Amino acid sequence: MVSDRCRQQLQAHVDQCITSPSPKDVSPECDILPQPPATRGANAFSVLMSSHSENEAWKEAAVVENKSFRATKSGRRKAPFYKVMTGMPIAVDAFRYGAIPGITAYFLTHAHSDHYTNLSSNWKAGPIYCSEGTANLIVHMLSVDRKWVHALPMNTPIIVPNTGGVTVTLIEANHCPGSSLFLFEGKQTVNAGDSTFKSAFVGSSRTFRYLHCGDFRASPQHVLHPALKGKRIDTVYLDTTYLNPRYTFPSQSQTISACADLAKKLVTGEHVAFTGGEKGMLHTMEKWFPADAKIETDRATSKASNMLVVVGTYSIGKERIVKAIAQALNTKVYCDSRKAAILRCQQDPDLHTLLTKDPYTAGVHLVPLSVITSDRIKEYTERWKGHWDKAVGFRPTGWTYTPSAGADSSPSVASVIAKQPHRQFGPMHLRPMRNSTATYQLFGVPYSEHSSFFELTCFSLSLDWTRIIATVNVGSEASRVKISAWISRWEAERKRRGGGIVPYRSPEYW
Ligand SMILES: [Zn+2]
Ligand SMILES: [Zn+2]
Missing domain, CATH: 3.40.50.12650 (Rossmann fold)
Incomplete structure (x- = not known):
């Protein structure tokens, strides 16, 4: 059964995602201390340490996300670690935190209010990257100065300036018009952001691959995309709005x-x-x-x-x-x-x-x-x-x-x-x-523009990932525990199946 509180949180995301400028961020994301390649076979200790660090990081995030919390002299709200791509000077959907230390590129997944909170004609913290549709919308609706807005083409790897050579590929999210997934690929070069948690891989020669899903409705087309098919993703930031077997709706x-x-x-x-x-x-x-x-x-x-x-x-x-x-x-x-x-x-x-x-x-x-x-x-x-x-x-x-x-x-x-x-x-x-x-x-x-539980399951079983970070309904520890239980079950089933894309009815839906 879904509790009323849980239902309210879900409804809050679905509404805020689309209506008024929202003070309440119910869709945080997370990334920290990625597991080194050796932990794929994961010894018990490294898994324990990794989950311990993640838990600590979430606690820190909960503190800085608290509405009344103002940590900096300027009154700027501190960005929780999960808004910054680990080891990269890149923030996603993190405009409410203003100029985040060390960030040289601000990405916006789509033009829904809970993702662009605080973006206005006064924005001057740095370049904003998004799809062309989203760029048009934020200039029109929010009067953001065009000089900050960089519209990127879809399906084309682009080197992001001043990020140590990180490339980004935009993939249609199947959410609202202009919405996109971001695939970031590159080395870890800096511990940017406000978090006290630091990555041990900064300066290493390894290339990392992060898939940020923003808000999306998962489809076979996503996992069949040439930029993703057959690729190992270190971290997937997943829109878990309907991560509950109760939520089933047609394509x-x-x-x-x-x-x-x-x-x-x-x-x-x-x-x-x-x-x-x-x-x-x-x-x-x-x-x-x-x-x-x-x-x-x-x-x-x-x-x-x-x-x-x-x-x-x-x-x-x-x-x-x-x-x-x-x-x-x-x-x-x-x-x-x-x-x-x-x-x-x-x-x-x-x-x-x-x-x-x-x-x-x-x-x-x-x-x-x-x-x-x-x-x-x-x-x-x-x-x-x-x-x-x-x-x-x-x-x-x-x-x-x-x-x-x-x-x-x-x-x-x-x-x-x-x-x-x-x-x-x-x-x-x-x-x-x-x-x-x-x-x-x-x-x-x-009609939903977020994935159903069935689609989330198919997507997660069809993609090759090391970690999934839930981005919605992670405000309470109880909810995070439920989410991570499903992620563990997906991981186990994926191993049992030995990979491969879950059979689908059409490229548009499973
Ligand atoms: Zn949203
Ligand atoms: Zn949305």
């Missing part, structure tokens, strides 16, 4: 198709039966709506086009659903000018082509997530003076899906990867929310 493409199909069926007035729900009951529209609603009738008539499709989103992310629905309905997408400007920062010509400034020619409207409630959607639809007489609202979050009763809360790793979840997922699995009416139908959509 993005399954969900996207389901939404597009459902929208088309509803707009054209086709009958839809919904499955699932308590005790596997079959719900039909008649069961959910009043008998006189006549929602199945207006098939392919001019009246049928009277339905507006409204999709709720946070600031950036989930645009793929909007695009798919608009394409299925052969219509345009409308949103307010502020949102449109943000969408234009993204490198997505298909989306740009769909956008229109005329709300009346757009059958799909993109709105804040808060609009997708029965009261607000009514209010929103009525705003257009009778142009639409009904609406369907989609509310995509990672939280909609309820796992079937009796699901094993502690399955073996082998059994997790043996069974691909959600083999079938279609429009009938999207269930109308309780307060839906015949006129205003609301659907929760199990």
